[in-house]
Amino acid sequence: MSSPASTPSRRRGKRGRGSNPPTPQDARSPPSQKRRTDDSTSTGDLQPMPTSPPADVQSPGAADALFSSPPQFRHSAIPLDFDISSPLTYGTPSSRVEGTPRSGVRGTPVRQRPDLGSVRKARQVDLHSDGLAEDIVATEQSLGQKLVIWGTDVNVASCKEKFQRFLQRFIDPLDNEDEDIGLDLNEPRYMQRLQEINMVGEPFLNVNCDHLRSFDENLYRQLICYPQEVIPTFDMAVNEIFFDRYPDSILEHQIQVRPYNALKTRNMRNLNPEDIDQLITISGMVIRSSQLIPEMQEAFFRCQVCAFTTRVEIDRGRIAEPSVCKNCNTTHSMALIHNRSMFSDKQMIKLQESPEDMPAGQTPHTVALFAHNDLVDKVQPGDRVNVTGIYRAVPIRVNPRVSSVKSVYKTHIDVIHYRKTDSKRLHGVDEETEQKRFTEERVEMLKELSKKADIYERLALALAPSIYEHEDIKKGILLQLFGGSRKDFTHTGRGNFRAEINILLCGDPGTSKSQLLQYVYNLVPRGQYTSGKGSSAVGLTAYVMKDPETRQLVLQTGALVLSDNGICCIDEFDKMNESTRSVLHEVMEQQTLSIAKAGIICQLNARTSILAAANPIESQWNPKKTTIENIQLPHTLLSRFDLIFLMLDPRDEAYDRRLARHLVSLYYQSEEKMEEEYMDMAVLRDYIAYARSYVNPRLGEEASQALIEAYVDMRKIGSGRGMVSAYPRQLESLIRLAEAHAKVRFSEKVETIDVEEAKRLHREALKQSATDPRTGIVDISILTTGMSATARKRKEELAQALRKLIQSKGKAPSLKYQQLLDDLRAQSDTAVTKEMFEEALRALADEDFLTVTGKTVRLL
């Protein structure tokens, strides 16, 4: 060993066995430490090694000779024997080109697996070492030792057999993964997968490690600990079965096994030296991906003297250039022929911890990934992915000429399997990933909690405890957090019904509206917080950007799209400009966002609940005016809010007293004491998340009846006075609220009590926001048409009065505007504002009675 860079140990083990004790040493020292240096070294080795095929050809012979000695290993060696002549293990790369195309294992070319390190080497080494191990066993056979791959406890034959059994037998009828569409759950699922491979021709078999674990704990452990050895074994096993079953199948290359969902490490932060060279699964967000790097797998050399050609494998980025031509013995005559060398694709990707996994106050960690071949360009920056791969650590050399080594390793993950988490989100089944977060105890605890009679009140109380009272508002927000059930009417042509509840808070400044919004934003995982003042339509929706590097058009999503399946909190809703607000129309009812920009036309999902806060236009709420007049929002938008709450300052001594006590306590109680009194924010968050993903209540018979009655009642209230006090939109709101309330109880069925509460809350909100200040009657038309029925009536009356006034003036063809206003004012017994006057004029103009040009009014 003359250089710090190591050779692959197996090879060395074979050659320099004398210096290495042949007994498997891994039993004592943690495998990672030793094996890391063994397997993953990539500082390249410059030491002469068998570089040409003849060496390879020799080895099977050697192995064969070894096989013969121990009879009990004879049978285990048979598959190996079978393999030896196949390209799977021994075919020189040239056989890929020159071999006659046949089907079956022998005919289908092997695809190298750079994800497992230098593959051919590894595999070859496997056999070598297998031979070696056998050799060991042969020499130490008397001890009755088991046959294993050097440095591990993996026995190739039994491992293969076990995996084949797993493939053939594994059935999990309870399993419902989204990928399983079209699979018969009562049949062995992986056999069906193989069938699929046969039909589709995509030679990759994804294996869920969880399945493997439930099937064979030991095999799973081996896979996790020695992926580099076990996965090729799996490959072998799969190919045998496959070509046994489908001997005529023609695949691009042999099937490769891609395990995923290893349970070992979930979080990037938990990675530690023990994970090196093990199979891990971590989740994160792609932040950068490099361009494609062609990595030479095999160099092709030709002698310039005699045109003898030879192939040299790349050993981790280094070419051992043959210095002597084997044919003519000329030195330094071999030249590299680029065109005939083999390359594979490689890509470097940076993965960053997902924001949810980050502890507060720390910056996210990143880890480098190497993707190979098919996995190149599978992910884009910004994607959330679950990555399964082998964790590697590589020593860094300070200087090629200096022997000292920087005492730090570079780490990366060789990707074996990607699983995007957010591509599924677009299909609306992202619950799967979230479900797993709950442990059984937690679920038990939550269920226990849900059985409490006062759970609704409790949760409402736990919401933003620092904000005092406003219980109905908190209840409303609570229901918003739970949301209704999603209903799909696509087949009848109406598309999805909105399940999200939208809430508007309006009221005096300083009534902790913003605080409530902040709280909600902090509570929900996919919340967004914007201020109407600072946001533009673009910031809310999405915009198209040209990536400076790739010159590619990229869609950048705004707050509304980002809060898909979450809540978008919009503060200072009234300060938003008109065009921005108009975007919300589509979002708030259709729950989608259409974009037509820079050649990109698309519709994005924006299933977001909106929690907005608005200040009255005169900064103080004017109780003499209606909601519309106070906040000056278009009624088309207002009617899209399910609940509109007024947050006003109550004037009440008892309230003041309670408030004072509450506030004083804030100023001296220690934090722990405060925590005790209320439900933990984490519990609340889990409770909501659990209900949102598991509980999907449907309307019961009684509840439907109750809803119908409630709606009819609401319609009736106004009908007596010729007013409409409810529209179908209100009925939909009621249904959503009732469903949300059922979710709070973890109930699968909406019952009468849910409807009762929905009705109560809806009424409360209406009482506050839709009361006509002039008459004191709840009038929904304030929200739907922007004007109360009485106001409309008054408008009409004024128009009639004006008409009479003009008619009384006689034949004058034109009148002065100001004059007319003064006259009308003098005549009317109520105050006539300029706006009212103009409105009346407009009404008359619509009747073709007159026209207004500038400051004169002409009769027609």
Add this chain to the structure above:
Amino acid sequence: MPCVGDWLNSPLSIVQGIFAQNVPNSDWEKKVTEYFKEKLKENNATNWVPSLNDVPVHYLKPNSLVKFRCMVQDMFDPEFYMGVYETVDPNTNARVLHFGKYRDVAECGPQQEIDLNSSQTVTSERQTFYCVPVPGESAWFHAYISASQARVSPSTSYTPSRHKRSYEEDEDMDLHPSKQKEQHMGNSCCSGGDIHGCAEPKRLETEASAGHHVISPNCSPPLDLNFPLPGEKGPACLVKVYESWESFKVNDVLEVFGVLSVDPVLSIMNSEERDSSTLDPMECMDTAEEQRVHSPPASLVPRIHVILAQKLQHINPLLPACLNEEESKTCEFVSNFMSELSPVRAELLGFLTHALLGDSLAAEYLILHLISTVYARRDVLPLGKFTVNLSGCPRNSAFTEHLYRLIQQLVPASYHLQMSIESMNHSRFIPHKDYTANRLVSGLLQLASNTSLVIDETQLEQGQLDTAGVHNVTALGNLITWQKVDYDFNYHRMEFPCNINVLITSEGRSLLPSDCQVHLQPQIIPPNMEEYMSSLLTAVLPSVLNKFRIYLSLLRLLDYSISDEVTKAVEDDFVEMRKNDPESVTADDLHKMLLVARFLSLSAGQTTLSRERWLRAKQLEALRKARLQQQKCVNGNEL
């Protein structure tokens, strides 16, 4: 000169000793920390350790023990390193065990090689923090520290005029100059006869003496050292933490004791690697940009391998570092100071009254503001922040600037933010993640806890804010209202809570939100503001000034409570007030009054609220409000 011992000059040899004694078992690491902890506990031992804050890097010996008071600006990914490794001599086959902890480069003798495949190798993990000196550290504080340092620490006794003689100085001190030099050389070039290694220190030296901030030719454009505030100087440092790094957070202020590593090999590697990167795809996994940031030249960004690290509650050098410990010394200090609290307060009030042109009410509020701190958070609501908006500042007399200078003299860290359209549109307020370089690019608002941020709005003119400007103003607003800054991570934003005292000076009401607006009523208008202010400062004795500083830092750390009895009284009061005038007294007002009462009690050294203080707080608030009302009337009349 007393011999401080090897643990100061060559801590690694101590570590080696401990390592050699305990080698088979892994508890040598614990013993090392124990050893240094003991050593540093000895009387004033911490003062012997040269500080990177005050001494330029090139005057410090490589591999010596240094201390550094810093703020964590960014956290890099954890590194795996060789905790224990084995070298082998190819000729004799002799194997030696080494430790890799506290080192950047695995050391081995000229005839030895590292055996990467040894079964003895232990891989360990450490975390790297990118640390900068505490942003906005006041100048008085530097002066104070270096004064106290120079007395005791021999290695810092350089004077700028003797620039080029630093090595000789080292030799003077050392008993075995030649040996020292040899050792030094040996450390910097591991490979012995390598030309590069030998040439490097010399070049570094010349560079270093030519100027502290000369950029080595290896990286052509100057490296941005990523200080939060513009115009900051001082060493940025890569701090390698070996233990309990989970407990440290971004923006924490730390004091670390550790081994200084400025091994030139670290910088050589940079250039070498970039050359060879075209050849070796395995090593080019990081972009050049990222490499520059993550392994900058050691001459510019030294590494510290931490042996001991502690979070600092405050950075005021006049106070004992840790006040929580039940040590008799600190207790004594506190009780001594508390006994003379009221005269100090009176003097400070007088001083600030003069500074605020004779306005004692504003001075009172300024004291309350200066001792305010966020002591708890109730879900999203930060409690204890007290942002004061000092309106009615005279505009053209540079009053605000001079006021800031006075405040700077009182607090350990501060920053003066001149608001103008230009600065709002063009400065970087919010830190953001640069994914190409994989680092957090700092912004103005990345400040340590209890930094005083004085925002001067008097210079703001009418004009158009662009997108960046709007973001910046929003960020300031968020900072004031919620005491948090949303760092921009491109794909998402992340909230970092902070604790910054914001004082806004403005003519009218500020456009930024504030907890309480105090309208300044100057009693005197000095003809020459500069003269007036500087004479004010010179009139105060340094010892008194120090007392002010202690006063402001200490009171911030006190506990506070309200008895049930007073709670009842407050309740009654509030209800009564509401009854009389429901319009003007809201929950917000009660919040404010309670805050004022809290800080008022604390400023007098009382940790519980008394009835008198409550009444006084009410009175202050009433006075303040009356002034605002009056101001409104004046403005109304003008209109």
